[in-house]
Amino acid sequence: VVLLDYSRTQLLQALVRLGSSLRYIYVAADIYHLPFTPGLFDCATMIRTLHHMADARKALDQARQVLQNGAAFILEFANKQNLKSILRYALRRQPWNPFTPEPVEFAPLNFDFHPATVRTWLKLSGFAVERQLTVSHFRIGWLKRHLPLKLLVAMDSLAQFTGDAWQLSPSVFVRSRAVGNGKTATTEGEAFFRCPACGTALEDSPPLITCAGCGRTYPVEDGIYDFRISG
Numbered sequence: 001v002v003l004l005d006y007s008r009t010q011l012l013q014a015l016v017r018l019g020s021s022l023r024y025i026y027v028a029a030d031i032y033h034l035p036f037t038p039g040l041f042d043c044a045t046m047i048r049t050l051h052h053m054a055d056a057r058k059a060l061d062q063a064r065q066v067l068q069n070g071a072a073f074i075l076e077f078a079n080k081q082n083l084k085s086i087l088r089y090a091l092r093r094q095p096w097n098p099f100t101p102e103p104v105e106f107a108p109l110n111f112d113f114h115p116a117t118v119r120t121w122l123k124l125s126g127f128a129v130e131r132q133l134t135v136s137h138f139r140i141g142w143l144k145r146h147l148p149l150k151l152l153v154a155m156d157s158l159a160q161f162t163g164d165a166w167q168l169s170p171s172v173f174v175r176s177r178a179v180g181n182g183k184t185a186t187t188e189g190e191a192f193f194r195c196p197a198c199g200t201a202l203e204d205s206p207p208l209i210t211c212a213g214c215g216r217t218y219p220v221e222d223g224i225y226d227f228r229i230s231g
Contacts, residue, residue, distance in 0.1 A: 002041070004029055011224050026224045031059045033196035035218075035227035039068040039183025040192065047173075051078040051111050056103065056118075060125040064178055068185045071178040073127055079134075080104050080112035082170040115167045118174065127176035133160040134169035196227050 003014050004027045011026045018024050029035050031053065044063055053059045060075075067073060085098040096104045103111045119129055137159045138144075138152050159169070191201035193209070200213030206220035219226050 001025070002027055002036075004031075004034075006030060006228065008224060008226070012222065015223055020223045027227060028224055029196060029227040030229065031062060033227075033229060034062045034066050035193050035196040035202075035225075036066040037186055037191050037194050037201065038065050040066050040186045041071060042068055042185075043072040043074075045074040047074065047076040050075065050113070052109050053111070054109065056111070056113065057121045057125070060121050060127070064126040064180075064182065067178040067182065069178055069180070069182050070184075073176045073178060075118075075122070075174045075176065076135075077118050077172055077174070078110075078112045079167055079170055079172050080114055081167060082112075083168040084140075084170065085112070086168070115172055118172075122174065122176050126178060126180040126182060128179045129174055129176045131175045132167070133173045134167050134171070135160055135173060136171045137169045139170055193225070193227070197229050 001023060002025045003011065003018075005011050005014075006028060008028050011028055015024075015026055027035065031049075032055065044067055046059075046063060050056050050059065056077075063073060080096075080103070081098045085094065088094040089096070089098050096106070099114075101114045101117045103113050103117070105111050115132075122129055135156060137156050138147075143152060192204060193202040194200060195202055195211040195213055195216060197216050198211065198214040200211050202209050202211060202218075206225075209218040209220065209225075211217070216229070
């Protein structure tokens with residue numbers, strides 16, 4: 001299991017919680033320059049992260065590249081076409097239109113996306129959408145204060161299954177499958193990592209990994225592979 005984040009702090013917290021067993025590999029990297037061999041993984045999740053990506057389409061392209069054909073991909077995204085935004089737009093409480101296809105940056109590096117746009121991006125990146133679930137339907141302060149938590153959870157669970165018919169909740173989960181002309185699987189003995197700068201296969205040689213192609217070096221410190229690049 002590979003846990004990837006740009007933040008070393010987040011990875012250190014995960015390492016403390018999960019431990020340093022051989023089951024987990026902790027990787028600090030840039031989503032736009034993933035350090036993995038194409039077709040390496042048979043599944044991936046991207047949850048509560050897409051809304052921080054200025055180039056979400058490129059991020060999905062990168063995810064598809066490292067997935068083998070037939071791999072499952074679970075994506076969660078922030079939905080601009082949610083009921084609260086629609087009401088605020090109708091009452092002229094917000095300037096942006098929740099029905100238009102482009103993403104909206106409502107705060108610095110915080111984006112909401114139109115569901116149809118995300119589905120189009122997934123298709124263009126090489127994914128076939130299989131199922132959609134809407135969540136957080138009742139993310140309203142008044143309801144949280146006046147209704148029991150178990151009741152809200154039960155109501156939200158029932159509403160999730162409307163995800164294929166309509167999407168008016170602030171968060172949408174999509175399960176898709178990698179299709180197209182990607183790799184079927186990584187062959188035994190093939191490199192796990194590749195240089196995120198030039199694409200050269202890397203030898204897994206902690207505490208310092210050196211790329212034979214471009215000469216860049218990548219440290220492995222505190223059990224975390226650091227493939228973040230600059231410039």
